[in-house]
Amino acid sequence: MNKAVFLxxxxxxxVDRGYVHTVDDFEYIEGVFDACRALKQQGYKLVVVTNQSGIARxxxxxxxxxxxxxxMDWNFADKGVELDGIYYCPHHPEKGIGDYRQDCDCRKPKPGMLNSAARFLKIDLSQSVMVGDKAADMQAGIAAGIGTKILVRSxxxxxxxxxxxxxxxxxxxNDVPAFLKQ
Incomplete structure (x- = not known):
């Protein structure tokens, strides 16, 4: 079984500018590539799990x-970091339009994206890490049985x-690789 860092x-x-969906609005958090490279060197798979209610809306x-x-994936590859999976939820239970309006199991705080990745990539969730910036990320980690939940202030x-x-x-x-080394 593999261990992963869910991002x-x-x-x-x-940088969260709200409903980021164009290259022009996409600004990387400083040091993200170095941190991800270090996490890969520590033996973690890297899996992006993102709610995208802007699609639903x-x-x-x-x-x-x-x-x-x-x-974004090409940018990571160009910096020597292979992302092992990218999962997204295009739904919203209240604000969604048409088929996107649904109470799904993939939208964080529910664990659907993490569970799907775990099945596909053979990930041991108890040995894995969730890195997020809000309660829903932590709740998804708890619901999936993630071993370590890290909240970032960025x-x-x-x-x-x-x-x-x-x-x-x-x-x-940037602080995650050193914390996980302890």
């Missing part, structure tokens, strides 16, 4: 999201609920 996207990999299409995701303002659910609060993904 939320907005606020962990890139009609702000951008799945094709636009896929184009940006391909560009995204949404850290609130008490998220802090209580996390095992540790770090400034950004």
């Amino acid at each position: 939320d996207r907005d606020g962990v990999i890139n 009609g702000y951008y299409s799945e094709d636009e999201f896929q184009s940006l995701t391909e560009w 995204g949404k303002a850290v609130d008490d609920t998220a802090t209580e659910l996390a095992d540790v609060v770090l400034d950004s993904i």
Whole structure:
């Protein structure tokens, strides 16, 4: 069985500007490539798990999201980091339009994306890590049985609920490899 670091996207990999869906709006968190390279060297698979309710709301299409995701994936590859999986939820239970309006099991705080990745990539969730910037990320990690939940301050303002659910609060993904080495 493999171990993985599950990464939320907005606020962990890139600056969260709200409904980021174009290359022009996508700004990487400083040091993300070095941190991810270090995590790979520590033996972790890297899996992105991201809610994309902007698709559900009609702000951008799945094709636009896929184009940006391909560009992001290529950026990681160019920096010597292979992402092992990218999972996204295009749904929203209240604000979704048409088929996108649904209470699915993939939207964090539910564990669907993590469980799908675990099955496909043969991941031991108890040996894995969730890195996110809000309570829903921590809740998804708990629901999936993730061993370590790390809240980072590089995204949404850290609130008490998220802090209580996390095992540790770090400034950004840059601090994760050193924390996991301990």
